[in-house]
Amino acid sequence: MAETGAAVHAELTKLRYVRSTFIALLLFVPLSVVVAALDGWSARTAIESHNPLLRADFTPQQAGLDGIQYGQLALIVFGALVVASEYGSGMMRVSLLAVPRRGRLYGAKMVAAGFTATVVAIPVTVASYLATQAALGTHGASIGATGVPAALVGAVFYLTLITLFAAGVAAIARNAVVPLAILIPVVLIGSHLLSLLGATKDLARYFPDQAGMRMVTVGAHDAVTGFAVVLAWTAAALIVGYLRHNRWDS
Amino acid sequence: MHAARPAQNRRVIDVSHLTKRYGGQTAVNDLTFTVRSGAVTGFLGPNGAGKSTTMRMMLGLTRPDAGATRIDGHTYQQLRYPTRHVGAVLESSAPHRSLTAIHHLRWLTQCSRLPGRRVGEVLEVVGLTGAGRQRVGTFSLGMNQRLALAAALLGDPPILVLDEPANGLDAEGIRWLRELLRAMAAEGRTVLLSSHLMAEMSVLADHLIVIDRGRILADMSMAAFIQRHGQAYVRVRTPDVGRLHDELDRNGAAAWLAPDGSLQVGGMSAAEINRLAARSGLVLDELSTQTGSLEEIFLGLVGGQGGSNG
Secondary structure, three states, X not given: OHHHHHHHHHHHHHHHHOHHHXXXXXXXXXHHHHHHHHHXXXXXXXXXXXXXXXXXXXOHHHHOOOHHHHHHHHHHHHHHHHHHHHXXXXXXXXXXXXXXXXXXXXXXXXXXXXXXXXXXXHHHHHHHHHHHHHHHHHHOOOOOOOOHHHHHHHHHHHHHHHHHHHHHHHHHHOOOHHHHHHHHHHHHHHHHHHHHOHHHHHXXXXXXXXXXXXXXXXXXXXXXXXXXXXXXXXHHHHHHHHHHHHHOOO | OOOOOOOOOOEEEEEEEEEEEEOOEEEEEEEEEEEEOOEEEEEEOOOOOOHHHHHHHHOOOOOOOEEEEEEOOEOHHHOOOHHHXXXXXXXXXXXXXXXEHHHHHHHHHHHOOOOOHHHHHHHXXXXXXXXXXXXXXXXXXXXXXXXXXXXXXXXXXXXXXXXXXOOOOOHXXXXXHHHHHHHHHHOOOEEEEEEOOHHHHHOOOOEEEEEEOOEEEEEEEHHHHHHHHOOEEEEEXXXXXXXXXXXXXXOOOEEEEOOOOOEEEEOOOHHHHHHHHHHOOOOOOEEEEEEOOHHHXXXXXOOOOOOOOO
């Protein structure tokens, strides 16, 4: 156990000092908070000018969770790079010389990535919500409004899981290109498009990002189902990623 | 850190029947050898002989198709905080380019719960103190090699496994490395290093393991290797090469004309050649006993097939 703790400690140091992972993590903050503020500001403008383009189902509470939808892109990049930066350089061999048990190294890496994502996601999720409400001004809602705390907690869980999902896919692919090429389009447009088509609507509910939406929807009744779906995706990616890591012959 | 150094000449690494195949090619074929403490063991072979593959298998990076390696009776994976036992430099391993030398060594100390001061200490040992805050991506080949050695020395390990550690080092660096490794062996540590250069081995190794195409060709002390494989000959210079050549042939010696105009003579001692020349009234400008260069011996041993498939 002491050796695993030491390995986690070392992984946290790598996350901090390998430039690409650290920059991706840093970008998560402005991407979430700035978009959240812009979102609130544009909604406020729309409300005050009675713009018909404002969504019919607009609520200030839900708008407060829009920022992290964009911020998650940075966390996906972060998760993918945590794994891929080692395969891409000769670093994985150095790591395996120091921590030769593959499961321990892989576990330490995932624990460090998941822990970091959680620790960063908590203040950023709250700050994003507050930024949107501040920009909405008098139209804004309280952070204690019904369903909001639950949705914020759901958002933190979702952001942690999507980070680990990206890391798992990167371990399967042993590079960052595949997970980013698949995940970013899916998160941005892919499964959203599918959900608009009648035939694939049911299917799209089981995509990690669409299922994740239920976790971050204020007052959602199926948040737990969404959580289970995202958890299943993440667990599957992590397990297959581990098998690939374990079989890696350098 | 290690209060008691292991006794000299103890079996430390036992490699038994290691085999690795890639597709139809057998890269390492049933290798068995032992590495002992208190000595530098040279692992010699041309490029593509299977040295790197063998070392990666010894350290658990590559899975062997057959065979096993025991380090003090354990597999590498079984070692607790392995960098405290084995310091390794592998050709294919490298720190992430965006890390500084200090940060790279820092996470390695954390992995093995080593004191943080070791980072500064090993940087000093390898002469990189001034470059500690530089990113590894800006390093020269020689600096990278020094950093890899620093990483290997972090845990003050009793065993060193080094794959071509002299690669990229300049002449001064190679001399420094040689002295460092000799001192390590003198302290009772176990040093295994690979090279494709016999010249490097001849000044450094106490024991020699020669491999080619995944098989062991020789496994003996350096002295025994020279004695067994090095054939002595006598080099003679004289103004009248033709006549001396004739005289030598008539008296049963094997002589041939070297490109530099000297005669190389086998089967006759320097003293005998001297007496023969005196009897024939020939003046000798040079008369010296030569040992075949180790490089020639090595190339002869591996069939002169240096630098085949990498």
